[in-house]
Amino acid sequence: DTAVSQTPKYLVTQMGNDKSIKCEQNLGHDTMYWYKQDSKKFLKIMFSYNNKELIINETVPNRFSPKSPDKAHLNLHINSLELGDSAVYFCASSPGGQPQHFGDGTRLSIL
Amino acid sequence: SQKIEQNSEALNIQEGKTATLTCNYTNYSPAYLQWYRQDPGRGPVFLLLIRENEKEKRKERLKVTFDTTLKQSLFHITASQPADSATYLCALHSGGYNKLIFGAGTRLAVHP
Numbered sequence: 503d504t505a506v507s508q509t510p511k512y513l514v515t516q517m518g519n520d521k522s523i524k525c526e527q528n529l530g531h532d533t534m535y536w537y538k539q540d541s542k543k544f545l546k547i548m549f550s551y552n553n554k555e556l557i558i559n560e561t562v563p564n565r566f567s568p569k570s571p572d573k574a575h576l577n578l579h580i581n582s583l584e585l586g587d588s589a590v591y592f593c594a595s596s597p598g599g600q601p602q603h604f605g606d607g608t609r610l611s612i613l
Numbered sequence: 614s615q616k617i618e619q620n621s622e623a624l625n626i627q628e629g630k631t632a633t634l635t636c637n638y639t640n641y642s643p644a645y646l647q648w649y650r651q652d653p654g655r656g657p658v659f660l661l662l663i664r665e666n667e668k669e670k671r672k673e674r675l676k677v678t679f680d681t682t683l684k685q686s687l688f689h690i691t692a693s694q695p696a697d698s699a700t701y702l703c704a705l706h707s708g709g710y711n712k713l714i715f716g717a718g719t720r721l722a723v724h725p
Contacts, residue, residue: 545715557710592656599711604656
């Protein structure tokens with residue numbers, strides 16, 4: 503019955519690698535988001551898609567590329583991982599401009 | 614520059630007391646403000662939303678106020694319980710399509 507699910511929950515990898523995080527929501531929402539929560543616990547918006555169209559694109563290195571194959575999925579691909587990419591990444595969804603439902607995060611650690 | 618500040622990093626209170634958390638902001642004119650709860654290792658969970666034309670919102674033991682003149686929101690938990698211990702985040706609507714800007718959060722610990 504998980505509403506917003508992210509995989510994997512933990513991701514440990516070497517600098518320079520490419521990795522993907524997947525997100526799926528079964529709430530029927532039309533908008534999905536990616537956030538980054540750093541070590542100081544600030545939660546910062548990265549991207550948002552509405553009906554598969556990119557609507558929020560914050561100042562994020564172009565090594566990060568979101569992909570929305572359909573309304574229920576929003577994946578995040580990261581190229582050439584750097585130490586500073588270590589953080590917890592949260593996916594969220596909402597019905598339009600309503601409060602957001604978050605997944606439980608993917609903890610990314612770069613060695 | 615735009616800033617959101619939550620009053621303190623940590624707040625310790627005794628069970629049964631009222632917890633009051635503060636969210637101050639500068640250089641924003643949010644159409645609405647939201648409060649979320651985050652437990653360790655989990656994603657934030659939505660609690661309450663208050664719009665710019667509303668002064669106060671309540672839900673069970675929770676109450677939120679919004680003063681657009683002071684640029685401040687207060688979040689109250691009455692008759693607090695140890696189960697209320699968590700980090701509470703305020704989030705401002707920052708224009709655009711449901712774009713939220715989050716504060717750093719206040720970690721609340723309710724002691725028996």
